[in-house]
Amino acid sequence: xxxxIGHGLIIAVLILFAVIIFxxxxxxxxxxxxxxxxxxxxxxxxxxxxxxxxxxxxxNAGIGTFFKNSVIITLxxxxxxxxxxxxxxxxxxxIKFTTKKLWVIIxxxxxxxxxxxxVISLFKMAKVIGLYDSYLGMMIITGAFRIPFATFLIMTFYxxxxxSLDESAFIDGAKTxxxxxxxxxxxxxxxxxxxxxxxxxxxWNELMFANVLLESTAKKTIPVGLVNLQGTTTTNWTxxxxxxxxxxxxxxxxxxxxxxxxxxxxxxxxxxx
Amino acid sequence: MNRKGSKKTAFIYLAPAMAxxxxxxxxxxxxxxMNSLYKWGAMSTEVTFVGGKYYQQLLEDETIRVAxxxxxxxxxxxxxxxxxxxxxxxxxxESRFLRKWxxxxxxxxxxxxxxxxxxxxxxxxMLYSPSIGLxxxxxxxxxxxxxxxxxxxxxxxxxxxxxxxxxxxxIGYTVVLFIVAMQSISEDIYEAAEIDGADAIQRFFRIxxxxxxxxxxxxxxxxxxxxxxxxxEVYVMTNGGPGRATQTLATYLYQVGFKNDQMGYASAIAxxxxxxxxxxxxxxxxxxxxxxx
Numbered sequence: 001x002x003x004x005i006g007h008g009l010i011i012a013v014l015i016l017f018a019v020i021i022f023x024x025x026x027x028x029x030x031x032x033x034x035x036x037x038x039x040x041x042x043x044x045x046x047x048x049x050x051x052x053x054x055x056x057x058x059x060n061a062g063i064g065t066f067f068k069n070s071v072i073i074t075l076x077x078x079x080x081x082x083x084x085x086x087x088x089x090x091x092x093x094x095i096k097f098t099t100k101k102l103w104v105i106i107x108x109x110x111x112x113x114x115x116x117x118x119v120i121s122l123f124k125m126a127k128v129i130g131l132y133d134s135y136l137g138m139m140i141i142t143g144a145f146r147i148p149f150a151t152f153l154i155m156t157f158y159x160x161x162x163x164s165l166d167e168s169a170f171i172d173g174a175k176t177x178x179x180x181x182x183x184x185x186x187x188x189x190x191x192x193x194x195x196x197x198x199x200x201x202x203x204w205n206e207l208m209f210a211n212v213l214l215e216s217t218a219k220k221t222i223p224v225g226l227v228n229l230q231g232t233t234t235t236n237w238t239x240x241x242x243x244x245x246x247x248x249x250x251x252x253x254x255x256x257x258x259x260x261x262x263x264x265x266x267x268x269x270x271x272x273x
Numbered sequence: 274m275n276r277k278g279s280k281k282t283a284f285i286y287l288a289p290a291m292a293x294x295x296x297x298x299x300x301x302x303x304x305x306x307m308n309s310l311y312k313w314g315a316m317s318t319e320v321t322f323v324g325g326k327y328y329q330q331l332l333e334d335e336t337i338r339v340a341x342x343x344x345x346x347x348x349x350x351x352x353x354x355x356x357x358x359x360x361x362x363x364x365x366x367e368s369r370f371l372r373k374w375x376x377x378x379x380x381x382x383x384x385x386x387x388x389x390x391x392x393x394x395x396x397x398x399m400l401y402s403p404s405i406g407l408x409x410x411x412x413x414x415x416x417x418x419x420x421x422x423x424x425x426x427x428x429x430x431x432x433x434x435x436x437x438x439x440x441x442x443x444i445g446y447t448v449v450l451f452i453v454a455m456q457s458i459s460e461d462i463y464e465a466a467e468i469d470g471a472d473a474i475q476r477f478f479r480i481x482x483x484x485x486x487x488x489x490x491x492x493x494x495x496x497x498x499x500x501x502x503x504x505x506e507v508y509v510m511t512n513g514g515p516g517r518a519t520q521t522l523a524t525y526l527y528q529v530g531f532k533n534d535q536m537g538y539a540s541a542i543a544x545x546x547x548x549x550x551x552x553x554x555x556x557x558x559x560x561x562x563x564x565x566x
Contacts, residue, residue, distance in 0.1 A: 088290035091283035112554025116523040117547035121301035144297035205389040223391040251387045
């Protein structure tokens with residue numbers, strides 16, 4: 001009996017915690033459908049009339065453009081970093097050669113380098129080599145910071161693919177290139193998906209580089225765009241909320257569809273054993 | 274396999290990633306150190322060599338002390354919540370009587386970590402606001418006088434308000450991570466302990482925690498490193514204010530460099546951030562199994 005009560009209590013606490021987590025989310029979504037007047041007077045009531053217009057207004061107030069920019073930059077950066085990581089992980093997990101340890105240290109050492117300590121140099125470099133205020137610059141620089149972790153993730157996976165697969169292919173006269181594209185890559189689809197999702201999340205949410213490396217409003221990404229919309233003197237709060245919901249939807253959809261790959265990718269760097 | 278020309282093949286596959294990493298990750302750190310020895314700005318063409326002057330300035334700068342304190346607050350709060358509390362929640366969710374609730378609860382807990390820090394930041398800024406927010410009216414319902422409460426507006430409470438929003442966002446993330454780690458602990462050990470009469474709390478401290486030692490260590494380092502790097506939360510919610518009360522190393526270097534255009538001094542701060550995160554990173558690396566063949 002005491003045990004039953006104890007269990008009930010624990011469940012109640014966990015549900016309360018879930019409510020604390022969930023309330024701000026619901027409030028955000030509801031507010032996105034209200035008028036500004038309703039926000040101030042009746043924060044918890046359902047909107048009198050669901051203001052779908054807010055979404056259209058937010059989209060037209062710049063979120064549409066920022067969304068497009070975010071999609072371009074995030075996709076570019078994800079493809080770029082994942083592909084390079086797939087290449088780099090191949091020799092360090094499946095080919096024996098003398099200087100390997102050095103290269104592994106250089107790649108994984110990149111995990112220790114904080115973007116915050118490189119941002120000023122990268123700003124200066126970007127200006128000199130023409131990557132400032134450009135999609136390409138954002139793709140390469142945000143992508144570069146994804147490569148160490150992506151390589152780590154893919155390398156661990158490649159190591160578990162049986163070596164005899166490569167060996168029998170080589171005996172049949174296959175080239176390394178064929179082994180890589182025809183055997184290793186198809187087998188690695190699950191980890192490539194995980195890896196791409198993790199990078200997508202990181203770049204989609206990235207604020208600092210976007211803030212520093214992009215100048216023209218027409219090229220800015222959603223995180224920077226939202227901060228700017230918030231900074232305008234007559235902030236239209238409910239419209240801003242709709243913009244925030246729009247910004248959050250892509251990742252939540254990806255998560256709900258690809259939950260398994262998502263969790264594997266996110267936990268791979270933090271779980272040992 | 275020891276095939277002819279395997280070294281050359283290896284380099285062909287490594288070269289693109291290597292080039293990008295060396296140019297965009299390592300080179301900036303070296304350049305950053307050189308930049309910190311000069312007085313320069315993005316708006317001016319004047320460049321003067323000042324040597325170690327900015328490092329001297331760093332030691333005497335009051336704002337650096339404020340920033341360090343705030344980074345420390347962030348680290349302590351984050352470790353308590355995202356390691357301590359998350360570990361307990363994960364262990365509870367893994368108990369048998371909760372198995373059928375687990376997937377719903379952990380999905381709910383996890384969702385905030387999918388949001389942009391920008392979104393979380395703006396949302397909490399609004400929630401905290403005395404005029405349009407919900408926190409103050411709620412406290413009033415509990416009978417607390419809120420006339421003096423402006424969480425982000427008061428220098429004393431602002432950093433805690435920012436840190437709290439960050440915990441709301443990331444606790445669920447480490448809960449899921451710890452659950453994944455716990456699932457690899459063999460069920461037999463728990464059953465044996467149960468037969469020997471160990472209760473849930475004993476099982477947590479005697480089995481779960483020791484078995485997860487490495488995972489806990491790695492994540493502690495990741496969380497602390499994140500606290501040293503923290504930028505987005507503060508930039509969005511308070512921009513370092515009121516005054517300089519919530520300035521962190523990263524937001525301060527941003528302000529010094531990009532707002533005050535003292536790029537040399539900002540580079541010195543950036544180099545300091547590099548040293549701290551690099552040392553933390555070395556510990557993190559030790560935790561990974563990098564077995565290279």
